[in-house]
Amino acid sequence: MKTKVQTIISYAKLGPVxxxxxxxxxxxxxxxxxxxxEGGLPVVEITLRTGAxxxxxxxxxxxxxxxVVAAGTVINAEQVMAVVDAGAKMIVTPGTTHRMAEVLAEAAIPVMPGCSTPSEALELAQLGFEALKFFPASVFGGxxxxxxxxxxxxxxxxCPTGxxxxxxxxxxLTLPNVPCVGGTWVAPSKMIDAGDFDGIVKLAKDAVAKLRG
Known part of the structure; x- marks a missing residue:
């Protein structure tokens, strides 16, 4: 588990977002x-919210x-196995039940489990997870x-998201326990659907320039 945590942290440091x-x-x-x-944000979380x-x-x-392709919105054991088979390099969950945490602890790839309360964070830490997603961040205290x-x-x-x-x-990003944030603004669905990838390159570069200084 320690190696997986270190891998997650190394991924988190690849870009500010x-x-x-x-x-x-x-x-x-x-x-x-x-x-x-190209824009400097190599880690991308693909949410399992669509059939594609x-x-x-x-x-x-x-x-x-x-x-570094991450599978996001993973909510059950079947999805854990499926995203590993698809080639995902990490798993991200929006929240984590005790049963789901046990499944994630046995996953073949690193996991960033989601939490929103101190009790959830403590329970995940006791299972060996030390790099967590805080979601939805803006709703639960930011x-x-x-x-x-x-x-x-x-x-x-x-990694606060939401x-x-x-x-x-x-x-x-000024906080000592936040190596990166998660956000949808860098690659909005409308721009993806329209094929405006030059625009997404610009948004990514703007984010890196502002957030990395």
Whole structure:
């Protein structure tokens, strides 16, 4: 588990933002991943919210070796096995029940499980998970929650996601327990559907420039 946690943290440090993406057409997956890599954001979370998501993961894993493709919105054991088979390099969950945490602890690839309360974070830490997703961040206290949790649980790191944009991201990234944030603004669904990958390259570069200084 320790090696998996270290791998997650290394992924989190590859860019200040992990784009959280919803893909409706798998043919857009490879050019999207290429655009994000070019823009300096190589980690991309493909949410399992559409029928195209699994094929999108599969195509990125095969065709864009510089991308770190994560499977997001994973909510059951069947999906865990499916995304591993599709070639995902990491798993992200929106929240984590005790049973799901046990399944994730045995996953073949690293996992960033979701939490929104101190009790959930503590339980995940006891199972060996030390790099967590804080979701939905803006609803459950944002930076105030992260500052507070750093006191009793300073060994944990978080990727806050949910309601974060280019203007609010800097406040999160100044915190010692936040190596990156997750956000949809870098690769909006409308731009993906329209094939505006040059625009996505620009959004990614703008995010890196502002958030990395």
């Amino acid at each position: 992990i784009p959280v993406v919803t893909i409706n057409d798998a043919s857009k997956a490879v050019p999207l991943a290429e655009a994000l890599v 998501a699994m094929e999108a993961i599969r195509q990125i894993a095969k065709a864009v070796p510089k991308a 930076t105030s929650w992260l500052k507070a949790i750093n006191g009793p649980l300073p060994h944990l790191t978080f 309601g974060i944009d280019l203007n609010s991201a800097p406040d999160y």
